[in-house]
Amino acid sequence: MEEATTRAGGPADGPLLANRDYLLFLVCRGCTMAAFQTMSVAVGWHVYVRTGDVLNLAYIGLFMFLPFLLLFLPAGLLADRVDRRLIIAGAAVLHAAAIAMTGLWLSSGRAEIWPVFAFLFLDGIAQAFLYPATQAMLPTLVSRKDFPRALAGMNTVTKTAHLGGPAAGGLLIALIDTGVYAVIAALYLLGSAAVYRIRADLSIRTSEPFGMQVLLGGFRHILRTRTVLAAISLDLLAVLLGSVMGLLPVVASDILEVGPEALGLMRATPAIGALIVGLALARYGLPGHAGRIFFAALAAFGLSIVVISVSTVFWVTILALAIYGGSDMISVFIRHTLVQLGTPDPLRGRVSAVNAVSINASNQIGDFRAGVMAAIVGAPAAIAIGGVATLAIAVAWAQLFPELPKMARL
Known part of the structure; x- marks a missing residue:
């Protein structure tokens, strides 16, 4: 068996704001998420403006x-074998290096765009190791009793970064153009320094020999928990088919005819909706009928995508994006609660790695799917098809996993 320890006797109950390690963790989470969101706006804008090719937006998501996809199994196992603090700190430094090289290349004025994709691949390697270690680390910093409030706090910080990052990205592009990448790299370095200062003993002690069964432990746990499997797979497919974020530069530039500042606001708006819903969930929780709420949120998610596809009015698109983000937040809250509290600590890294593939497939491959379809049928049709497909998948999963819509409480 494997054992992960934080302190003798485990984390103690107490005010979260008095928990130094938890606060440092939040600083790291806020910095790295703000950096990632700012980078997404900057790279999408610079690549599309320089090339005018919508297919390059798909390549951003792919790389x-x-x-x-290549590293999630070893990354998850590493998070269950090595001090998670060191993994996060090292991955954040690698993020900073990749982003700095991206900025230097774009600042050089050279026409070739393929080096940007190479740097993004390196950035993706860093994210592959950072995400499962981050998700697995939080339950070891707080007591089980405090975990729901700690998770709500992390989600609030995350959504605040989602809100501020894109808006700051659009503004920084307008002010300093490619200098935005220096700011992004600095945020990653600050996050690395914060997590490195955590004092908890996060060393991993293991007596279980390495083997394929151990490597696939996360999959085995999810497959044994049918409700978790249904929730993760449904969320993956819904966002995979309904992703619109990668096409927002096209919507902003070609359909709404607005500039980078408005694009930044559009990228931030889903986080506004998510933040409002997240604060409500942290304060009140779910009122019961969690399964029905989950599917109602998916319906709102799909319908909001359809509205985005037909809107030519900026503020209508903004409202639809707010609903898009708020409905997605409900899914995130349900899934993370099921996964984190339903997984023993020795498996958390591997389960979080599988969950990371679900989340990033939903976003990155979803952007690739949307970009390819937009290149074939145009952006509005590609977005509309995704919204309708999302609604169809929700109906199908309600039939395949009838226990999910019947779930009363988490």
């Missing part, structure tokens, strides 16, 4: 996701 950022491929490392997840």
